Amino acid sequence: MKENWNKPRKMTMLNDYKCSICDYIEEQWSSEKEIDCTFCGGLSTRIISGGFFSLPGIDQGFPTTADKWAKRHRKANRSNLKRLGIPC
Numbered sequence: 001m002k003e004n005w006n007k008p009r010k011m012t013m014l015n016d017y018k019c020s021i022c023d024y025i026e027e028q029w030s031s032e033k034e035i036d037c038t039f040c041g042g043l044s045t046r047i048i049s050g051g052f053f054s055l056p057g058i059d060q061g062f063p064t065t066a067d068k069w070a071k072r073h074r075k076a077n078r079s080n081l082k083r084l085g086i087p088c
């Protein structure tokens with residue numbers, strides 16, 4: 001049971017493909033290096049964008065917001081944390 005979670009049967013990820021003919025960019029859940037362009041049927045090659053791994057939506061904005069919140073939260077609760085014996 002646990003092995004199925006840790007070891008997916010195949011590496012399938014969301015990739016960006018750019019058509020070499022019409023420059024149409026599309027996202028596909030595929031591990032292929034080349035696919036057929038859905039727009040013109042031409043050859044679309046995979047773009048190494050790294051967007052899937054960096055998770056831009058979370059990397060941008062969230063850490064700073066979370067950090068600010070954590071700092072404020074910690075400051076507000078400093079006396080409580082001290083009483084509980086948590087270093088801050």
Ligand SMILES: [Zn+2]
Nearest residue numbers: 019022037040
């Ligand atoms: Zn195309």
